[in-house]
Amino acid sequence: MTTTAPSAPAAGRARPAGPPDPVRRARRRSTALGLVTWLVALVFFLPVAWMVLTSFHSEADAATNPPSFAAPLTLDAYRNFFGGGTGGPWPPLINSTTASVVSTLLVLLLALPAAYALSLRPVRKWRDVLFFFLSTKMLPIVAGLLPVYLFAKNTGMLDNIWLLVLLYTAMNLPIAVWMMQSFLAEVPGSLIEAAQIDGARLPTILARVIAPIAGPGMAATALICFIFSWNEMLFALVLTGVKAQTAPVFLTGFVTSQGLFLAKVCAASLVISLPVLAAGFAAQDKLVQGLSLGAVK
Incomplete structure (x- = not known):
């Protein structure tokens, strides 16, 4: 009995395609x-x-x-941007830098202990406290503009950069507490207990234990508060004149009803945006870590 070997597949005939590779x-x-x-x-x-x-x-x-x-x-x-006006853009840029940097530092100093009390040592009804902080951001700024203006007028604080510092601090503090509470919740409680056993007080724990660990979260919070303060325009437009004028208010002076101004506005917008871009580029690593809640290594 003779057996025949199976015939080889015809040349050029494609094999049926299998399931796609997962990789x-x-x-x-x-x-x-x-x-x-x-x-x-x-x-x-x-x-x-x-x-x-x-x-x-x-x-x-x-x-x-x-x-x-x-x-x-x-x-x-x-050339027109840097050479226009009395002193050029430098006084408004200095005012914006002062208001943004000082208010951001004050926000961090106030938000760190508040977030510590709401996360690592939670107070009673801490969720209600966080909701109250967040609810203050739901009020439009224009709704409280008239009382703030009357207060500034009666106290002689109009056209004063330190009034903007206080307003920006109050404006950014709720969102800073909300953000830093979530960051500090990632800090292991065992580290704080070890520091307390060693005799460390609360200021020492905040400065030497919590702040280094929550550094990325604090950097993300600081950058967001800085951007909000730098871009704020309504308070600065109503409450300042010439001496405390900020960069966004100075920028609006280039828009006129007569003549061409598009190139000058673009140049001014680019220069005024550079500090925010530089701050974001310098803190980009910590910003990504902080916003992803990766503060604990």
Whole structure:
């Protein structure tokens, strides 16, 4: 009896495709997610890039419609920005820096012990306290503008940078306490108990135990408070004049009803945005760790 060997598959015939490889599927998903992320980032970055490009154009080229991408570049807008007005933009920039930095430091000094009491040593009904802090942010600023203005007028605090420091501190303190409470909740209680056994008092525990561990969270909180203070305009517009004028109020002075101002406004916006961009770039590592609640190593 003769047996025949099974015939070899015909040349060129494709084998049926099996299920896709899990590694290959994960790689494709990662690639697609990366492309979508880059696309979203470009959508958000294009207005900023257009603002930067427009700031290097002349006023005539910046006002053309449709816009001229190949217009010659010039520094006239920056010369007008730094050379305009009494003292240029430096007094408003110094006022904004003073109000933002000092109020952020005060917020951190007040929010750290408050967050400690609401997380590591929780008081009674601490959830109600947190909700009360957050509810204060639901009141529109314009609703309390008239009482604040009357108070500043009767106390002689109008056009005073220290009034803005107090207002920015009160404005940012609720959100800072809310954020830092979640950060401090990640601190192990055993560390605090060990410090107390060694005889450390509360200020020492806050400064030498909790602050180093919660550093990323504090950096994220400080950056957000700094941005809110730097960008605030309503209080600064109503309560200041010339001496305590801040950078956002100074920026509105370039918008006029006559003449061209687009290139100058773009240049001023870029210069005023640089401190916030620099602060965010310097604290980007701690910001990511803090916002992801990764303060405990």
